[in-house]
Amino acid sequence: MNSPIGKDAVKQALSAHAAIGLLASAMLYLVCLTGALAVISEEWQRIEQPDAPEMPAIAPEAVQKAVTQILDDEKALKKTSHLYVHLPTPGLPRTTITTDHRAVHVERTGEIAGREENGWTEFLGALHYQLHLPGIIGLAIVGILGVMMIALSLSGVIAHPRIFRDAFRLRARDRGGIALADWHNRLGVWTLPFSLAIALTGAMIGLASVTGYGLAASFYEGNLEKVYAPIFGGEGKLDAHDAPPPDVAAALRDMASRAPQAQPYYAIIHDPLTRGQHVQIIATHPRRLIFGEYYDFDAAGRFRGKAGLSDGALGQQVAASSYNLHFGNYGGLIVKIAYLAFGIALCAIIATGTSIWLGKRERRGLYHPRLRNGWDGVVWGIPAALGITLAVRLIAGQDAPLIPIFWSLLALILGLCIAWPPQRAAKPRLRQLLGFALAACLIGALLPQLG
Amino acid sequence: MIMPALWLWVGGLAATMAVLGLRAAWSRQHRSTTANALCWGFMGLALAIGWAAAGAWGMAVVSLAGTACAFILLAQAAITAPTGKASASTRRAHMLPEKGEALHxxxxxxxxxxxxxxxxxxxxxxxxxxxxxxxxxxxxxxxxxxxxxxxxxxxxxxxxxxxxxxxxxxxxxxxxxxxxxxxxxxxxxxxxx
The missing domain is CATH 1.10.8 (Helicase, Ruva Protein; domain 3)
Known part of the structure; x- marks a missing residue:
């Protein structure tokens, strides 16, 4: 059967695939690896702080008690703009309150249990979302990487006319680049629906700020809030006059009768202790891709309406579904494990891609030992640096400066790899470093058990 | 919606069967358009069942079942593939210059x-x-x-x-x-x- 794609198109597509791949591969690898690890962020939080109080559910009165206590404790400070109560869920059965000033765990009784310590999970999330860059810059760069991933998937399919025909062929024992190419192409073809879903939703989320500004400038006289209000609902009217704490318990009690099938997992107080304050409950709906529905209550806990993410306009439902589809938190542990596996497969596709390109050049007599060692530094050095950072967090504690540690470690590893003697490969040493990092993580995780 | 959980299982099974069918169809010496179309049709049916059972959520779950099956088949191929002697590709991607070429x-x-x-x-x-x-x-x-x-x-x-x-x-x-x-x-x- 002749390929419907011409030889020239295949050649051009391979160039396009290589161009985009080489431009984006190192950053894409970092984002994919951190994304795969972030799928199990609830589990990381439990590893970081195994002794935090856990409960299958919490009474509305206990939540009220904790909220009142926190707001009272922070009276001397600047009023927090929002107060978030994370309610216990099967994935993370903990109650946690976060304000602009701190984050604390709450006992089942509503007593404040102590500080939330999830520094590494936060570090990992920030690395995946915005590469630790300020404002929307990092978010937009991650979105751009999503665009690159879509283009890579498309060019990869066109550049390899036999990619579907050979979809089940994996010559894992062949040498000289065959095995590497087979791993790249097979994992690529079978993760294609996953990659496209992840890439498009990631690009949409990351570039929403850029598109949002465009929408605001063209249709809303520059008002960005008006772009998102029809989708997620608008913010309430500000009234900064003092007011007593809102009745969160009444809102939670109302939820139990109003939407008994829904599982509330967040209670958010907007502008607490002001007359403009209102309570929003986010609740998941069973067997839905949406991240939840926003149920809105006034300060007295009277229901005001919902945003419509579960049953409103199609656009609202699509937007609310794109987050869970991206993060893989819509089907419990099994879906999380599948996302973790596919995420690692994506990392393997990226890692093998550049190695295949380097291998082809070497077979044509063009050697780039520094580039080869540098790429190995990316592939093995990033997980090693992440592992060492986790070990530091587990051993040195919550206040360890994880961001400077990670980036200086990574710069050091990459610098050493590029400066490595060209006649020697850096990979064996990098693998040892990764092994050391994983062992250190294990020791760090076992330390609390050893007392 | 009648017994969505049961239909999800049916959808997942159909997606698995579709992937297994494709494995069989693509390993034939000569490609059969009918066999390929049947398998892809079965895949479409699986996704439709997932959608009917639980909307976008059901479709996502069903497609994960199909992908998981493909990964198992790939693992089996990786384990059982004999050592070959085929030579690897040297196709140029035109990303960096060859010897003597300008960088542009x-x-x-x-x-x-x-x-x-x-x-x-x-x-x-x-x-x-x-x-x-x-x-x-x-x-x-x-x-x-x-x-x-x-x-x-x-x-x-x-x-x-x-x-x-x-x-x-x-x-x-x-x-x-x-x-x-x-x-x-x-x-x-x-x-x-």
């Missing part, structure tokens, strides 16, 4: 500028024009804004690919100019209306 750095920078900032601007224009059309066609604000949010990265990715597939700087410029002029016109008309 300015040409590369120009390609980057066309494919990244310029294509981003054109993609944004296309998405905004689509929003204007959707709005004029009576779509609600939520639907048209979400359409724009999704269209921008999608248009950019397609445009990026199209530009890299187009040979010659003039042809690339023509593609960009043609694609930018349409949304500019639509947005101007929208302003005037």
């Amino acid at each position: 750095l300015w040409r590369r920078i120009a390609t980057f500028l066309l494919c990244v900032p310029v294509a981003l601007a054109v993609a944004l224009l296309l998405a905004l024009a689509a929003r204007a059309i959707a709005s004029a066609a009576g779509w609600g604000e939520a639907d048209s804004n979400v359409l724009t949010l999704f269209l921008m990265p999608l248009c950019w990715a397609l445009l990026l690919f199209a530009l890299l597939m187009t040979q010659g700087r003039r042809a690339q410029a023509r593609v960009l100019a043609a694609l930018a002029s349409i949304p500019i016109l639509i947005l101007l008309l929208e302003r005037l209306a």
Whole structure:
């Protein structure tokens, strides 16, 4: 059967695939690896702080008690703009309150249990979302990487006319680049629906700020809030006059009768202790891709309406579904494990891609030992640096400066790899470093058990 | 919805069967269009069952079952494949110069500028024009804004690919100019209306 794609198109597509791949591969690898690890962020939080109080559910009165206590404790400070109560869920059965000033765990009784310590999970999330860059810059760069991933998937399919025909062929024992190419192409073809879903939703989320500004400038006289209000609902009217704490318990009690099938997992107080304050409950709906529905209550806990993410306009439902589809938190542990596996497969596709390109050049007599060692530094050095950072967090504690540690470690590893003697490969040493990092993580995780 | 859990299992099973069917169909000496079409049809049916059982959530779960089955088959292929003697590809990707060739750095920078900032601007224009059309066609604000949010990265990715597939700087410029002029016109008309 002749390929419907011409030889020239295949050649051009391979160039396009290589161009985009080489431009984006190192950053894409970092984002994919951190994304795969972030799928199990609830589990990381439990590893970081195994002794935090856990409960299958919490009474509305206990939540009220904790909220009142926190707001009272922070009276001397600047009023927090929002107060978030994370309610216990099967994935993370903990109650946690976060304000602009701190984050604390709450006992089942509503007593404040102590500080939330999830520094590494936060570090990992920030690395995946915005590469630790300020404002929307990092978010937009991650979105751009999503665009690159879509283009890579498309060019990869066109550049390899036999990619579907050979979809089940994996010559894992062949040498000289065959095995590497087979791993790249097979994992690529079978993760294609996953990659496209992840890439498009990631690009949409990351570039929403850029598109949002465009929408605001063209249709809303520059008002960005008006772009998102029809989708997620608008913010309430500000009234900064003092007011007593809102009745969160009444809102939670109302939820139990109003939407008994829904599982509330967040209670958010907007502008607490002001007359403009209102309570929003986010609740998941069973067997839905949406991240939840926003149920809105006034300060007295009277229901005001919902945003419509579960049953409103199609656009609202699509937007609310794109987050869970991206993060893989819509089907419990099994879906999380599948996302973790596919995420690692994506990392393997990226890692093998550049190695295949380097291998082809070497077979044509063009050697780039520094580039080869540098790429190995990316592939093995990033997980090693992440592992060492986790070990530091587990051993040195919550206040360890994880961001400077990670980036200086990574710069050091990459610098050493590029400066490595060209006649020697850096990979064996990098693998040892990764092994050391994983062992250190294990020791760090076992330390609390050893007392 | 009758017993959605049961239908999800049926959908997952159908997706698994479709992947197994494709494995069998693609290993035949001669490709059979009928067998391939049947397997892809079965895959479509599986996704439809997932959708009927639990909407987008059901479809996502069913497709995960099919992908998981393919991964198991791949693992089996990796374990059982004998050591071969085939020689690996040396296809040129034309990314770096061969020995004695010039680097053409300015040409590369120009390609980057066309494919990244310029294509981003054109993609944004296309998405905004689509929003204007959707709005004029009576779509609600939520639907048209979400359409724009999704269209921008999608248009950019397609445009990026199209530009890299187009040979010659003039042809690339023509593609960009043609694609930018349409949304500019639509947005101007929208302003005037």
